[in-house]
Amino acid sequence: MDLGKDLVAASATPLVLAILAEGDTYGYAIIKRVAELSGGHLQWTDGMLYPVLHRLERLGYVAAKWSASENGRRRKYYRITKDGRAQLAAQRQQWKAVDGTLRGIWMQACTV
């Protein structure tokens, strides 16, 4: 099952924020975590993650810092900010509402 493009784009922000809420991390690890969480259903084009991260950084939801990685090269680590957590909570409410609505109508369809 492949998700539609719009749905992937819409879910990117809450997903990235939620992963960062688990702890500071970097791009490749985020992609790996997404694949792991979705059981492979959510296939992102890897590169597309970075414009999303930069947008979140500009909006102030995440902060970034270059530091050395375990193999000597520099790596850009991302951290969720206070604003980011607030945004995540708001998005969570919205997704819950969507999810609840869809669930409601599909449950009905099942019982009919």
Place this chain on the structure above:
Amino acid sequence: MTAFADQPLEDQIAQWRTYLRRRQAVHGPDVEELEGHLRDQLAALSEAGLAGDEAFLVAVKRMGSLDALSREFAREHSERLWKQLVIAPDAADEPANSGRAEILIVLSLAFAAALAVKVPALFGHRLPDDEPPPFYFRNATLFVFPLLTIYFMWKRGWNAKSGLWLALPFAAGAAFANVFPFPKGSNTEVLTVLHLPIALWMAVGFAYVRGRWFDDGGRMNFVRFSGELAIYYVLIALGGGVLTGFTIMMFNAIGMNAEWFVWGWLIPCGAAGAVIIGSWLVEAKQSVIENMAPVLTRLFTPLFTVLLLVFLATMAWTGSPINVKREVLIGFDLLLVLVVGLVLYAASARDPQAPPDFFDGLQLLLVVSALVVDGVALAAIAARISEFGFTPNRVAALAENLILLVNLAWTAWLYARFVRNRGSFAALERWQIAYLPVYSVWAALVVVIFPPVFGYR
């Protein structure tokens, strides 16, 4: 990220990096970040048992096509494409019109602007050989800005109907510039002349950003555009001055007086047409003169900082107070305008993601010292304000000083946060562009309210 022992693989990575570097929208640190990702991916794939070139193919495929990738980066970092002649092709955002048709439209609009200046002459407003009557100064922007707006509406692919409401500010401007019975030498008339362009420039801005005033990047691009247009306009004016000089000199040489043509046609029509031509040049050939406004900003920020600091030090050392004369308030207004301009254009050229550097510290110093200097001047003026009485000029100058002071005070606060790594530069940029309408709204108030309130004097 790991370096690979496999030399062909390293070569392939190097090649991929070169391709990525060629993309204008993707900058150095982004390339490094993406390369790190690619290397992590390669390491994982090799561990899973793929051979070097197999792993490379898979990793590159997963990264996505470079076209799509740089388009996404361009969308997020639109300021990086400002230098580009051609914006990354994207069906949705492509300028609706371009090419030869544009040249024709621009030339006819410039011609129309030039003719518009002569239209009032048909109704008895003659342009004499020497000083033009105030009517022309009051209406100067109305000859040109509507045509400039039409150009942007055409260029951005607006249909006439949805843009019709943009005619409203111009109609209002024309009304307020001409209905008031200004006596000769009226101060409020001069204020109208000075403030109407600022008020109406925002209407041009609306056409420039295609009505999406609150979309990201649009307003900052309009700021960039305004700065570049000012520079182009000065350059064109210099050329025009040379042309004028030669016209007079050569016709003088054959015993004819060309002054009537120069003052009645060449200068007014040229000044109007040059706005349209200049705008087109900024739009089309941004790379010919590489973004001059930021360069000038970099050049003059240190110089003005030194000036302000030396001034403050001198004043503290000698203890001589500011000699409050008529022009002092306006002089300090202009100083604040200049500092706001320096901040604005430094912000327009800056990568919002870059960490604070020496130049940011300098900017902060500039803003703070300008605030101190202005505070001293305001205190001196406030002490004698009762002596002055309230004339329209003084009220306007004082209010503008306050508007700019508020802007700079908050700017200094945001800058200080940013320099100490407490806030982001984007916040400062947002504040600056959010403040833009304040100038226009105040200018509109001066045009609409001041003349009747002060009895047109």
